[in-house]
Amino acid sequence: MKSFFVILFLLSAVELEAWRPTTPFLGRLARSSPQKNGGAAQFETRYFRQRLDHFSFADLPDFNQRYLVGGADGRWAPPDPIFFYCGNEGDIEWFSDNTGFVWEIAPRFSALVVFAEHRYYGKSMPFGSKEEAYKDKKSLAYLTTEQALADFAVLLTDLKQNLSAVDSPVVLFGGSYGGMLAAWMRLKYPHIAIGALASSAPILQFEDIVPPETFYDIVSRNFEQESSSCFDYIKKSWDVLEARGKHHDGLVRLSRKFRLCKDLNNTEQLSDWLSSAYSYLGMVDYPYAANFIMPLPAFPIKQVCKRIDGYPDGSDIIDRIFAGASVFYNYTGTVDCFDLEDDPHGLSGWDWQACTEMVMPLSSSKDSSMFPSYNFDYSTYAKDCFTEYGVTPRPKWVSTEFGGHDINAVLKKFGSNIIFSNGLLDPWSGGGVLQNISDSIVALVTKQGAHHIDLRVSTKDDPKWLVKQRDIEVKIIKSWLSDYYQSRKSSF
Amino acid sequence: MKSFFVILFLLSAVELEAWRPTTPFLGRLARSSPQKNGGAAQFETRYFRQRLDHFSFADLPDFNQRYLVGGADGRWAPPDPIFFYCGNEGDIEWFSDNTGFVWEIAPRFSALVVFAEHRYYGKSMPFGSKEEAYKDKKSLAYLTTEQALADFAVLLTDLKQNLSAVDSPVVLFGGSYGGMLAAWMRLKYPHIAIGALASSAPILQFEDIVPPETFYDIVSRNFEQESSSCFDYIKKSWDVLEARGKHHDGLVRLSRKFRLCKDLNNTEQLSDWLSSAYSYLGMVDYPYAANFIMPLPAFPIKQVCKRIDGYPDGSDIIDRIFAGASVFYNYTGTVDCFDLEDDPHGLSGWDWQACTEMVMPLSSSKDSSMFPSYNFDYSTYAKDCFTEYGVTPRPKWVSTEFGGHDINAVLKKFGSNIIFSNGLLDPWSGGGVLQNISDSIVALVTKQGAHHIDLRVSTKDDPKWLVKQRDIEVKIIKSWLSDYYQSRKSSF
Numbered sequence: 001m002k003s004f005f006v007i008l009f010l011l012s013a014v015e016l017e018a019w020r021p022t023t024p025f026l027g028r029l030a031r032s033s034p035q036k037n038g039g040a041a042q043f044e045t046r047y048f049r050q051r052l053d054h055f056s057f058a059d060l061p062d063f064n065q066r067y068l069v070g071g072a073d074g075r076w077a078p079p080d081p082i083f084f085y086c087g088n089e090g091d092i093e094w095f096s097d098n099t100g101f102v103w104e105i106a107p108r109f110s111a112l113v114v115f116a117e118h119r120y121y122g123k124s125m126p127f128g129s130k131e132e133a134y135k136d137k138k139s140l141a142y143l144t145t146e147q148a149l150a151d152f153a154v155l156l157t158d159l160k161q162n163l164s165a166v167d168s169p170v171v172l173f174g175g176s177y178g179g180m181l182a183a184w185m186r187l188k189y190p191h192i193a194i195g196a197l198a199s200s201a202p203i204l205q206f207e208d209i210v211p212p213e214t215f216y217d218i219v220s221r222n223f224e225q226e227s228s229s230c231f232d233y234i235k236k237s238w239d240v241l242e243a244r245g246k247h248h249d250g251l252v253r254l255s256r257k258f259r260l261c262k263d264l265n266n267t268e269q270l271s272d273w274l275s276s277a278y279s280y281l282g283m284v285d286y287p288y289a290a291n292f293i294m295p296l297p298a299f300p301i302k303q304v305c306k307r308i309d310g311y312p313d314g315s316d317i318i319d320r321i322f323a324g325a326s327v328f329y330n331y332t333g334t335v336d337c338f339d340l341e342d343d344p345h346g347l348s349g350w351d352w353q354a355c356t357e358m359v360m361p362l363s364s365s366k367d368s369s370m371f372p373s374y375n376f377d378y379s380t381y382a383k384d385c386f387t388e389y390g391v392t393p394r395p396k397w398v399s400t401e402f403g404g405h406d407i408n409a410v411l412k413k414f415g416s417n418i419i420f421s422n423g424l425l426d427p428w429s430g431g432g433v434l435q436n437i438s439d440s441i442v443a444l445v446t447k448q449g450a451h452h453i454d455l456r457v458s459t460k461d462d463p464k465w466l467v468k469q470r471d472i473e474v475k476i477i478k479s480w481l482s483d484y485y486q487s488r489k490s491s492f
Numbered sequence: 493m494k495s496f497f498v499i500l501f502l503l504s505a506v507e508l509e510a511w512r513p514t515t516p517f518l519g520r521l522a523r524s525s526p527q528k529n530g531g532a533a534q535f536e537t538r539y540f541r542q543r544l545d546h547f548s549f550a551d552l553p554d555f556n557q558r559y560l561v562g563g564a565d566g567r568w569a570p571p572d573p574i575f576f577y578c579g580n581e582g583d584i585e586w587f588s589d590n591t592g593f594v595w596e597i598a599p600r601f602s603a604l605v606v607f608a609e610h611r612y613y614g615k616s617m618p619f620g621s622k623e624e625a626y627k628d629k630k631s632l633a634y635l636t637t638e639q640a641l642a643d644f645a646v647l648l649t650d651l652k653q654n655l656s657a658v659d660s661p662v663v664l665f666g667g668s669y670g671g672m673l674a675a676w677m678r679l680k681y682p683h684i685a686i687g688a689l690a691s692s693a694p695i696l697q698f699e700d701i702v703p704p705e706t707f708y709d710i711v712s713r714n715f716e717q718e719s720s721s722c723f724d725y726i727k728k729s730w731d732v733l734e735a736r737g738k739h740h741d742g743l744v745r746l747s748r749k750f751r752l753c754k755d756l757n758n759t760e761q762l763s764d765w766l767s768s769a770y771s772y773l774g775m776v777d778y779p780y781a782a783n784f785i786m787p788l789p790a791f792p793i794k795q796v797c798k799r800i801d802g803y804p805d806g807s808d809i810i811d812r813i814f815a816g817a818s819v820f821y822n823y824t825g826t827v828d829c830f831d832l833e834d835d836p837h838g839l840s841g842w843d844w845q846a847c848t849e850m851v852m853p854l855s856s857s858k859d860s861s862m863f864p865s866y867n868f869d870y871s872t873y874a875k876d877c878f879t880e881y882g883v884t885p886r887p888k889w890v891s892t893e894f895g896g897h898d899i900n901a902v903l904k905k906f907g908s909n910i911i912f913s914n915g916l917l918d919p920w921s922g923g924g925v926l927q928n929i930s931d932s933i934v935a936l937v938t939k940q941g942a943h944h945i946d947l948r949v950s951t952k953d954d955p956k957w958l959v960k961q962r963d964i965e966v967k968i969i970k971s972w973l974s975d976y977y978q979s980r981k982s983s984f
Contacts, residue, residue, distance in 0.1 A: 057629060057633040142548050190903070401642070404683070
């Protein structure tokens, strides 16, 4: 995988002593893809002026938050509902393109659809430009989850007033980090939204709430279930790579073999690049061809393993590995050379978030993982963050602010109307809520689902379980809305 | 009453065009009183290091938050409960002294008691001293409610870990603004506290959620029910004061009449001083002698009206008014002259809070109020705040962040375990939750209760309804705890 600290050594050529896992969230490779959501999304782009710090009165400049509005085929009229997507760590148009489910079901509810961009991503930049916003820790200081939630709360409150829609119920949607935001928003701002569909939201991937090995164990299991030889080749490849790198001319030869645009400085760069591919493959192992993170065929892990396994006995393991990675990085066959530094987000905001609040410990088990083994070590993590940004992470803050420990007991009598949907192929499902907490805080778990596949636009190739999952989601959302309208009626 | 903008004209001698009501919260006259809570409070004083801004990573100095720990007669052992008082706008020892109920019931629950001081009050000063903390809007910027709640959340999380008490349930307590904090804390941090007793918490006194006239209407009704002539004398007195002030030497003569230490600049100063007395009398009209804001007799409004009514027919109305006010300001008879500028809190933090987040509109009805009539006007309010602090208030923020509109519908299916207790004598009860919202979010309303009387230590003079109210509170808290322990048992 592209390590979390990829930036660190790309920029400063600091020697990483060993490969280290990180949080391969979506923002990393986020770019607007040409694939649209079945043509459903007709939207306007608008901007809303936000405070930089909602929780203090420090003198700071406002910034413009981008949001997209559309849906309902123009039939929306208050108190018809508002469907609100909680933007995560990337360009909001990209999320809109890959969240066709919301656009698709909106007309059935006569719902207005709003996709709100997360501060410090896409075009929602404080201080006027990305360059200024990402300049240093002083300018990045307000890139926090609570500020993003407050942005949503203020935007929604203002929108509803301006649209004379104070009685319109709001339903929240979000996937991945956006799903975490949707769930937390419902918990923290129940007066603003009546319910949340939080898809693939690893809200428990903090501190020691879940074991840190689950992420890489799940990816590994996916590969192993596809082909145990494929799993074995990958697991063996790391030592081979390292050994080859130590040869005279080893790094140059590896660079040629992998058709890299620039020669390697160390083998960890290559390990990162390969691990990143496998991790993302674990996330987007969809049952049809899709272009979310990369253009990929249906069941891409199957294709990767086909290539890896397909070489004749006695072939070089490195040839196998390169062929497998090419499915991820070059499925279209148009890449001349591979650029390890390719990162459409540059100094990605997620890296800052991971170095401040979003400390999600990931380890790689010596036994069950096909990745290089690694034990998460907080002090090393904190040291690297300090070197990179001059900040010290707050590893306990997320669970102090949003909870997570003992979540079943806490929310059994508190809170309502949240769907936690998870596909068990998704490596992030290990940090998700996989069991019903109460009658109205429910878990929808699919065995064959990958990273928030339920939020994607429907296709003719959708398997039955996915069609059924979406039907259940629609039904639950309908029940929230009908409860809401019923209680309004009875109070007048 | 001491107007909210008292500071404004005291410091800069700006002419107030008219008397203006404000939010006479407790901090205004808060000082540590010698009256202790029945000797129950044996506590240690400790300090905890807090971030100044929990919601950003701006480089700011930490500060030390004071808290008091004690209770349970040393019998506490985890998982015995923790009773946590959410400190409000004043010195925490003063609140501890006046919240004997918590200390008194703690041993029955083997509960550890913690009283946490609110940032920027008492000894919990950022920037090293009160002078530095209150220097200007830059230093005051972090005096906000959300930061105070986050202080409590972080303190409790750390305390529980350090005391090996992660399984100890926390019950929150608070009165007045502290009651608002307790309720909001339970809503925002349900994973940290299992329930809250929010006494006299006017969480609905924002925007247009309740009519702005209730506060002064309730004070006025209290006086009118005591004596309609008393009410009439007070209602008539304002015009008389104003007219006298316009006489040649009028202000000097009024100053003599009221035995002021310094001569008046205008009659509004005097109106403020008198209104403040009546408002506080409305709040602390307890059925026994007490020394919360001032040393006062039992049923002080009765005593005030006795004095006002007691003069022979034809007496000067101003003599009556002075005699009435003296019950409040000089019950002990030890005051030589009255200092209108007397404000133990100086540039009070509550004034800042009212000028930023805590915009609680108060009007005084021409018909039903005995105070000078006044219509709350936001633009004037905002202008005055800007003049005073250089800040623009955020009048919609509290209800965006914490809710308030349509609270019955919102919380009917969301949230649990909050007691809203209110006494109908208390002028703040107009902004309180006076009806049950659900099975576990309940309203305890007493006809004869004043401002959070239930939180005071028991006395031999407690009326039956008060004894009963406290019994119910204890019973409800017991049920929260037994639910909690039960669910823990079943999960092991």
